[in-house]
Amino acid sequence: MxxxxxxxxxxxxxxxxxxxxxxxxxxxxxxxxxxxxxxxxxxxxxxxxxxxxxxxxxxxxxxxxxxxxxxxxxxxxxxxxxxxxxxxxxxxxxxxxxxxxxxxxxxxxxxxxxxxxxxxxxxxxxxxxxxxxxxxxxxxxxxxxxxxxxxxxxxxxxxxxxxxxxxxxxxxxxxLFDAKVKKAPVYFVKAENGERFEQGFTLTASTDIRIYAIGEGRKDEIFDYVWIYNAASRERVFEMNYKNTDFAGGADKNLKVDELITLPAGSYMLSYRTDDSHSFEQWNALPPDDPQFWGVSLFPVTETDRKNFSEFKAPKSMQPVAELVEVGNSELVSKGFSLSKEMDVRILCLGESTSYDEMADYGWIVDANTRKTVWKMRGYKTEHAGGASKNRRFEDVLTLDKGDYIAYYVTDGSHAYNSWNAASPHEVDRWGITLWATKDNEVGQVKTFEVEDYVVKNLIAELVMPGDHVYLKKVFVLDKDTNVTIMAMGEGSDNRMYDYGWIKNMNTGEVVWEMDYYDTDHAGGARKNRMVVEDIRLPKGEYRLNYETDGSHSFNDWNADPPNDPQSYGIRVLIAE
CATH class of the missing domain: 2.60.120.380 (Jelly Rolls)
Incomplete structure (x- = not known):
């Protein structure tokens, strides 16, 4: 048998x-x-x-x-x-x-x-x-x-x-999956809906890397994708876009990058994000041919390249020196910062545009003492921030003198952090304004302060941030003839002022200065926001500073876009420099 x-x-x-x-x-x-x-x-x-x-x-x-x-x-x-x-x-x-x-x-x-x-x-x-x-x-x-x-x-x-x-x-x-991903020192795969991934890595020498990434996009917009930036300079050294991708199989919107790149020694950040649909969590169309690797993996080309990967060393300059981020709808926020020397500052500002140059959500920076605008986000100087076309980003290096500054950020009533009415931007948590030092040894040269606590240098008297229906007064005394600078901001239109200030000599009863529409310039925001900066000489004596508002459009109760420097709404008198 x-x-x-x-x-x-x-x-x-x-x-x-x-x-x-x-x-x-x-x-x-x-x-x-x-x-x-x-x-x-x-x-x-x-x-x-x-x-x-x-x-x-x-x-x-x-x-x-x-x-x-x-x-x-x-x-x-x-x-x-x-x-x-x-x-x-x-x-x-x-x-x-x-x-x-x-x-x-x-x-x-x-x-x-x-x-x-x-x-x-x-x-x-x-x-x-x-x-x-x-x-x-x-x-x-x-x-x-x-x-x-x-x-x-x-x-x-x-x-x-x-x-x-x-x-x-x-x-x-x-x-099999584990054996493959273990060959990648940095990876994020099987990405699901609404994911935000970021991981740093440091290279000890110039390194050849195979970047393998799968995501979602179309010719004019990309939804799930990867980018790599230098951790110190924030320079993007690689970004997945429609032009550098191939078809990933399945639905036409499935895109793939399988590319060799060379990165010099340094520290980098790998970022990957997904939108709210079509991912490894659930496909709303035909899945890609390699669904498990929806995301990104970095594969060293040789064993020598693998040994160049080391534990991430974050540059000091990677930490923001000042930031106003995750700003929601109908907000006006500010942060003061002081520079102990002239220095380069990297600025990133994300906001919402309404036209080529008009912004609905945007940031700006003013000199804390002169209140002059030193930088403002302009639509025509921005680039697409990902998601909806109205999401805009500005990133560049500004050279600022030693001194005190105030960063502002304002939003309208829709499409802001955690309340998007269209596709959100890629760096969703940076909706607002962020500042970095460009050198590690200059991080300590920047200090922040609360705007409400700041005392303007050479200030004699001020009446600022008034509400509706107010009539404010303040007396000040000059013990000698003095050259002064008057800075006033208010509401005006049709050649007439509705919120405005004036100065009265209490010894003579004469009004020695008054805010006149014809002397004002646009103060930013709505056209009715007006401002004037004027130098005059006041004789020794007692004076009264006055400011009056009507029943609408005043500090923190704007019925149109606020001015560029809303906390200076009102009037100030300073010793002229």
């Missing part, structure tokens, strides 16, 4: 020695399943199963599969290659497939999904998702997708994919 068993095995079983089958089936719509297998030697495997294209709630539901090389991440077989992609979409109902695929020895991942094609007809349809060559194509696509067999749960068990062959054996998906 023993010899008979051996004979039967030799006759019927030897040809299948070591051969096993890996199968994926019973996959729910909008689900994606993965299995892995190993080939001990090069072999031709058989891939077979049942795919399908169905109508489901006026969308196209497509069942299909593919095989990925677990190490190179390259597709080695795809059902769409068996039948041209466009022809597959025209299929109706179940579709049997079978193929003989030659594969090298190695590890592979098998995928099967039931995904919705946004190029179908329905709520998810957009013309940008669809390539149409003629009017006949348009008619065919519309009526073809409407006439398709409707998806039924009873069909789900019939939909499957199998791979079998000599020397094939099942493998662990997690083990």
């Amino acid at each position: 023993k010899y008979l068993a051996i004979l039967i095995f030799v006759m019927f079983g030897f040809g299948n020695l070591g051969a096993q089958t890996v199968t994926i089936g019973d996959v729910n719509p909008e689900d994606l399943q993965i299995k892995a297998f190993n080939l001990s030697s090069s072999a031709t495997v058989k891939v077979s199963g049942v795919g399908g294209v169905f109508r489901d709630d006026y969308r196209l539901l497509m069942y299909y599969g593919w095989i990925l090389d677990a190490d190179t991440r390259e597709v080695v077989w795809h059902l769409f290659d068996e039948m041209k992609d466009r022809e597959f979409r025209k299929s109706d109902g179940l579709y049997d497939f079978s193929a003989e695929v030659p594969l090298k020895a190695g590890n592979y991942e098998l995928y099967f999904t039931g995904a919705y094609d946004t190029r179908g007809w329905g709520n998810n349809f957009t013309m940008s998702d669809w390539t149409i060559d003629s009017f006949d194509d348009l008619v065919d696509e519309i009526f073809d997708s409407r006439d398709k067999e409707k998806f039924r749960r009873s069909l789900q068990e019939d939909l499957l994919i199998s791979v079998s062959g000599a020397g094939l054996s099942p493998a662990s998906v997690d083990a």
Whole structure:
């Protein structure tokens, strides 16, 4: 009997020695399943199963599969290659497939999904998702997708994919995935919706790196993507955009970067972000060919390159010296800062534009003593900040003299931090204004202060930040003839002032100075915000400073855009320099 068993095995079983089958089936719509297998030697495997294209709630539901090389991440077989992609979409109902695929020895991942094609007809349809060559194509696509067999749960068990062959054996998906990501000193993969990732790394020498990233975007906008910037200078050394990406398989919006870059020695930040849909968490269209690596991985090219990666050493200048960030709707915020020497300051300001040069959310900087604007965010000097086109960013280095300054940031009633009415910017937590020193040894040269506590140098008297319906007075005495600077800000239009100040000589009863519309300039914000700075000489004596407002548009109760220096709304008298 023993010899008979051996004979039967030799006759019927030897040809299948070591051969096993890996199968994926019973996959729910909008689900994606993965299995892995190993080939001990090069072999031709058989891939077979049942795919399908169905109508489901006026969308196209497509069942299909593919095989990925677990190490190179390259597709080695795809059902769409068996039948041209466009022809597959025209299929109706179940579709049997079978193929003989030659594969090298190695590890592979098998995928099967039931995904919705946004190029179908329905709520998810957009013309940008669809390539149409003629009017006949348009008619065919519309009526073809409407006439398709409707998806039924009873069909789900019939939909499957199998791979079998000599020397094939099942493998662990997690083990293969872990082995691959361990080769990347820095990575962020299987990214989900609404993720914000940032990690620093330091290179001890010039290093060649393979950057492998998968994300989402289209020609005019990118949603899930990666960028790398120098931690000291904030210079972007790499950024994923539509021009430097390739098609990542699946939906047209799936984009891939697989590129070699060389970075000099230094410290860097790797950043990746996703929007609120279409990620490894859940795909709202056909998934990419390598869904597990949705995100970014940095692979050193050689072992020497790998040894150049070291623990992140954050430059001191990476820490902001002053910031007003995460600013919400209808806010006006300020922060004072003092420079003990002339120095370069890097400024980043994110805001919302309404036109080429008009900003709804923006920042500016004034001299704390003279109240002159030394910098303001201008729309035409900004670039796109990611997300909605109205998200704008300004980043540059400013040279500022030794002295005291106040940074301001203002928002209107919509589209600000945590209350976006359109796609949010990429650096969402920096909505506002941020300042950095450009050199590590100059970080300590910057000190911050609260604006409300700041005392203007050479100040004689002031009446500032008035509300509606007020009449403010303050007496001051000059013990000698004095050259003074008067700084006044108020509301005026149609050649008339509504919020304004004046000075009265208490010894003579004469009004020696009064804010006149014809002497004012625009103070920023609404056109009715007016300001004047004037030098006069006052004789020795007693004076009274006066300021009056009407019933609207005053400090912290603006009915239009506030002035550039809202905390100077009112009047000040200073000793002239």
